[in-house]
Amino acid sequence: MENNRKAWLVVFSGLGVNLTLGVLYSWGIISAALIDDFNWTATQTQIPYMLASAVFALTMIPGGKLQDRFGPKPVLFVSSLLAGMGFIFSGMNLTVAGLTFFFGFVFGLAMGFGYSSPTPAAVKWFNPDHRGLISGIVVSGFGLAPVYIAPLTSSLIAMFGLPTALVILGVLFFLIVFSLTFLISNPSDGVEKVKLKKKPRRTHRLATKDYSLSEMMKTPQFYILWTMFFFGTFAGLLIIGQMSKIGLEQASISNGFLLVVVYAIFNFIGRVTWGTISDYIGRTATLFTMFAIQALIYFLFSSFTNPVALLIGKSVVGFTFGGMLAIFPVVTADFYGVKNLGLNYGVMITAWGVGGVIGPLLGGIARDLTGGYGISYLVSAVLSVLGAVLSLIIRHPEAEDRKGRLGEPDGKTGGST
Structure with a gap:
């Protein structure tokens, strides 16, 4: 019983951390204010967002390594300080260079x-049968954050202006993450994994050993997974970075934070x-299903020119994009073990960082050059199709390669990928 309580405390504290740091997905509110009130171009507004996405992904590598070695607390403490400083000094340096840094x-x-800290910590507390659920709960905070951050940011900008709004948010984010730091920990060696009463019927193929980073990167599955992760997140990050402007220009939706909130809920x-x-x-x-849905919606996205259709389209994109962030840490754990999950997933999520650079950049350039986002939607649709194809090819690294392929299908290996 005590283990159950501690395990769920870690899960929901991790959810709280991500609810705070998920402000990135409300960037559309800030970018709209920069365009309307400070005369930034669409491309300029994406520079801080792109760098934040790239640094976020790259920092997952040392952050994950430190989490595996020292536990989540010191890593989260550093995160709380940086979160406060980043927003406070952004409010004091409202230039392209200032916000970029x-x-x-x-x-x-x-x-x-x-x-990098909450998800590996939470997953380590639970039986592998429940990894999808636990990962989904923890990372859902990052997607849900705009539900309150978008209207809060919009209200603060309306009342105090963008510079002061950013300072207030910085103080708030520091206090929340700092407080939750004390509630998140890895389980001690030998602690029994928590099992939920309702056990999934599926038996999952798990790694028989804990792969080091170098061992993981020697498997072809790592590169296929990385590519799939890039394809899956590219499209979602493009939409997030341009959320408010897409709504206004494509379907005359003037309420920018409504789009952000709806997207966040489905995320x-x-x-x-x-x-x-x-x-x-x-x-x-699951990955195949998500990629197929995402491909279909992006082929149709340019036709969503009325508010209801666009809201539905963005909801579907948010729904599938959110799933990508829940599934890939679980696949990494299933394929390569949990001991080095912080570092291994930290390297895997660099795919998200590359998507966070290329997706918003393409969206901003397409908007500035063509006045719309049709080219961006088409590229996103094609990449989603390729992701669906790859999901049919990849198999667990330890599956027997009886036919010269990357392992056998699930039914022939006695487990699932």
Whole structure:
């Protein structure tokens, strides 16, 4: 019983950390204010966002390594300090260079250190059968954050202006992450894994050893997974970075934070839902389904020119994008073990960082050159199709290669990927 209490405390504290650091997904509110009130171009507004995404992903590597070695507390403490500093000094230096450094670099570091700790810690407390659910709950905070951050940011900007709003947010974010730091820990060696009463019917193929980073990177599955992760997140990050302007220019939706909130709610639902689904039908089957849905919606996205259609389209994108962030840490754990999960997933999530640079950049350039986002939608649709194809190819690294392929299908190996 005591283990159960501690395990769930870690899960929901991790959820709280991600609810705070998920401000990145509200960037559309800040970027709209920069364009409207400070005459920034669409491309300029994406520079701090792109750098934050890249630094976030790259910092997951040292953050994950430190989490594996020292536990989550010291890593989260550093994250709380950087989160506060990043926003406070962004408010004091509201220029392209200022926001690029303080939001893009400093707050990017905060996200990388903060995000790298809660999920590995939470997953280590639970039986592998429940990894999809637990991962989905923890990372759902990052997707759900805009539900309160978007209207809060919008209100603060309206009342005090953007500079002061950023300072207030910085103080708030520091206090929240710092407080939750004391509640998150890895389980001690030998602690029994928590099992939930409702056990999934699916048996998952698990790694028979804990792979080091170098061992993981010697497997072809790592590179396929990385590519799939890039394809899956590229499209979602493009939409997030341009959220408010897409709504206004494509469907005349003037309420920018409404779009952000709707997207965030479905992002949250997607993370928990797809994580749970993967516990029942397998990881690769779940990835194929998400990629297929995402491809279809992006082929149709340019036709969503009325508010209801665009809201539905963005909801579906949020639903599938959120699922990607729940599934890939679980696949990494299933394929390569949990001992080095912080570092291994830290390297895997660099795919998200590359998508965070290229996706918003393409969206901003396409908007400035063509006045719309049609090219961006088409690229996103094609990449989603390729992701679906790869999900049919990849197999567990330890599956027997009887036919010269990357392992056998799930039914022939006695387990799921």
